[in-house]
Amino acid sequence: MAQLRILNLGCGTRTSESCVNLDWTLWALLASRPAVAKLVYPFFGSLRRNRLRSMTGTVIAHDLRKGIPFPDRSVDAVYLSHVVEHIDRDQVAGLLSECRRVLVQGGTIRIVVPDLARLIEDYQESYRLAVSGSITWQQHDKALEPILEQSVRRQSRAVVHTWPAAIQRAMTVAIGDARKRGETHQWMYDEVALSHLLLSCDFVDTRVRDPYSSAIEGWKEINLDFDHGSEYKPKSLYLEAQVPEGSMIPAKGR
Numbered sequence: 001m002a003q004l005r006i007l008n009l010g011c012g013t014r015t016s017e018s019c020v021n022l023d024w025t026l027w028a029l030l031a032s033r034p035a036v037a038k039l040v041y042p043f044f045g046s047l048r049r050n051r052l053r054s055m056t057g058t059v060i061a062h063d064l065r066k067g068i069p070f071p072d073r074s075v076d077a078v079y080l081s082h083v084v085e086h087i088d089r090d091q092v093a094g095l096l097s098e099c100r101r102v103l104v105q106g107g108t109i110r111i112v113v114p115d116l117a118r119l120i121e122d123y124q125e126s127y128r129l130a131v132s133g134s135i136t137w138q139q140h141d142k143a144l145e146p147i148l149e150q151s152v153r154r155q156s157r158a159v160v161h162t163w164p165a166a167i168q169r170a171m172t173v174a175i176g177d178a179r180k181r182g183e184t185h186q187w188m189y190d191e192v193a194l195s196h197l198l199l200s201c202d203f204v205d206t207r208v209r210d211p212y213s214s215a216i217e218g219w220k221e222i223n224l225d226f227d228h229g230s231e232y233k234p235k236s237l238y239l240e241a242q243v244p245e246g247s248m249i250p251a252k253g254r
């Protein structure tokens with residue numbers, strides 16, 4: 001059987017040889033240009049070098065706000081892990097419509113996001129414990145952090161932790177702060193909101209999955225949603241939907 005064509009959009013450094021991986025970061029730029037990457041290797045410590053080397057498979061450096069650089073009906077599956085919440089809320093429908101355009105009929109979109117419903121449940125439980133004095137306010141704060149911190153941060157965490165100070169400053173001047181780089185959350189989703197969004201973009205058969213199950217054949221072997229047998233990003237919502245057979249192709253860049 002022919003290999004499935006899978007797009008891993010907003011891949012970060014988490015790429016796969018089974019996918020075409022796309023992101024707009026410096027990592028993607030370097031991974032997509034091995035000759036340039038070789039030139040900068042000597043300036044990297046082993047951590048950064050290993051990170052870049054771990055980016056296997058085809059990588060494309062591209063800004064998703066400009067659409068998806070693939071022809072109509074050219075891929076079998078599109079995967080977005082912890083990406084949709086980073087896109088401006090008023091641009092998400094346009095991105096999903098682009099996903100539908102590049103997917104074949106019967107193709108699958110798989111979206112993974114932090115599950116707002118579960119995070120709020122955790123928050124409420126933590127609140128009860130804090131009010132009754134069973135946990136400290138610092139412990140309670142930890143339940144609020146996954147809901148709010150990434151929505152309000154200015155300083156890019158990824159850059160702070162991975163690049164020297166001079167490069168951080170240059171990158172902030174060149175491409176802006178955490179918000180401009182798409183590092184902050186622009187919105188959060190639960191099953192109801194994300195299903196509605198997919199259905200409004202003419203996908204059908206929305207279905208909640210888990211890290212190991214998917215309509216995408218061989219997904220478990222691709223191994224992007226789990227690490228060493230446990231969920232890669234705990235408290236995530238895994239939602240899939242299909243492109244209906246016989247449907248029209250949406251216009252590019254709707």
Ligand SMILES: C[S@@+](CC[C@H](N)C(=O)[O-])C[C@H]1O[C@@H](n2cnc3c(N)ncnc32)[C@H](O)[C@@H]1O
Pocket residue numbers: 009010011012013014022023024025062063064065080081082083086087181182183
């Ligand atoms: C939280 S990371 C998730 C990375 C990876 N998918 C994962 O699950 O570990 C969000 C990714 O979306 C990418 N992203 C955000 N806006 C983007 C855009 N407009 N074009 C391309 N990538 C974008 C960011 O660069 C970042 O790598």
